[in-house]
Amino acid sequence: MKKSNLGAVVISAGYSSRMKELKPLLKFGEYTAIETVINTFRTSGIDNIIVVVGYRDNEIIEVLKNSGVKCVKNEDYSKGMYSSIVSGMEALDDKISGFFMLPVDIPLVKSQTIKILKSKYLQCDKGIIYPSFNGEIGHPPIIDCKYKPIIVSSDRSGGLKKVLEKYNEDSAKVPVFDKSILMDMDTQEDYKNLTEYFNFSAPTVEECYCILDLYGVPYNIIRHCVEVSKVSLKILYKLNENGYNFNKNVIQASALLHDLARSKKNHAEAGAKILEELGYKHVGKVISTHMDIEVDENGLITENEILYLADKLVKEDKYVELYHRFSEYSLKFDSNIEALKKMQKRFKEAEKIEKKIRNVVGEILPDIIERFN
Template identity: 45%
Template structure:
């Protein structure tokens, strides 16, 4: 099926009046916020990028010299964001079939989110697609070009949200695993929260729950994963107190998601692939080895080893002694030599990990 031609209008024209700092040029790593948003759409492969500037446009423009995007200036930016939307919409190329509206103060939307939105109209057959996270709509909406005239001719006031509400019958929500669609930066505290979020190498707690929902994880597996997370968190806290360097958010996400496709064959490997595809390679690598792992008794403890042990210490949603759990499993498969061989190896590895932890924490 042919991919429709999409554009994006990035709004970076306002005063940033509530922020202690100029929003477009706030830094996220080596990039400014406006560079981050532009790069998002370049990587997602949209057909036209329109950057609307206004306040301090002379400071933003040099960041995009010789880049393939359309930089336009809204001379009326002081009259509000809607004037910048009109400026951008008026510059859309004739071949564009749908377009995003993306304020620069929502800078951490994921590339996978944009790609899913681009594909959504063919699946949902609607003219306005809103990204949503756990039932709440966010940015950027994807709007069919048929609403171009309505936006340009709008005289009712109230901004884009009020205008699009008139066409709710032609709108749909697309559930996504991306809390960043809701995260703007109106204040310095918002900016600090975004910096923390950006530094994560794992889905946060709410995003883990959204992944559960997407994969319709059964309630009993959710309870098991919660208990494994609690067990792993307790272990990692003690290890960090003893000076070990471990990535707590990555481990917690892996614990919550390790049985994401429990009912499928090779569920550990498949679960790891899902998280890698979502953009979390470290989480995926830990999940992929939670059933079988290579352990070296003389190396530093790892997040993968902690999850492996925590999973063995939880039966259903209850803690259980490792030796008792081993005996129960061996008894269950006592007449299956091949299974006994695997079980013995797996629990031997768990025992080595437990010994490594005990040496560290006492």
């Protein structure tokens, strides 16, 4: 049984020459990149953190002076990243059994990703654990401390990747739902892309499909979710044209993932719980009411109402008008009074939402859907 005392080595010593600004101190919200990385490890239960500094080390040390991490200066930082990796490993506590290796260039790795990798490391017999997104390996790997002497004594040609490739039989790839494991920031364009990703507020479309795939959602359900997403966005665009300011990313992700747990009992709540565990609490809240909802007829239209209505307007993977769906269900549940009452309640709530939208945009839903086709 492996010990759970993992550490982290964060490389923050380079020149940032292509960026033209010091990468560790670039901001993501209220925190710098180096603080963001440290916060992620701390949130994930990793407290033994070594930050390797070099170029403009005093500025980074000043930012981290109250963080509780150990800053180690690599006097040979001009020789490249490998020398900083060695400096970081040598500073690790002897009690550490393994460590994450992460350059500050890749600052937005999610806490959930760190937890998934840690769990895999503790459960399997492999000494090197890599995260992968859609089959592509990214950062940070976990490296067992048995490899410290090998890495330190290497001739350093080809970098750490080349050294670890010799031990592929002792490695495992762990699929994660986190595109940021592949997103570094060498240039201003990279930083712009990372900032947009940071502000996205929801899993990207690519991450949504990855989540659906890894949770084994059947293709017919995915097709339904895709159509619900299209209908949701058509309603969103029209409402935003009329004074609302809905976040497209949240609505799109909520629609694509609303039937994530379709095979489970109370699948709306089950799906919401999964999304919350993945770090997308707001998207989970939108998903949680897509089966049953209480509509305030006099209130503002909500994200939850858009998804709820769009789901009722899609039969399998085709848009249908609301009264057609209700007619079908009335026939289907004609002999089941309780089920029929539940369906009547659901469609009454959908009609309330439909009316609220019509009052705002001055058009009926079929016309809105048709115009955006």
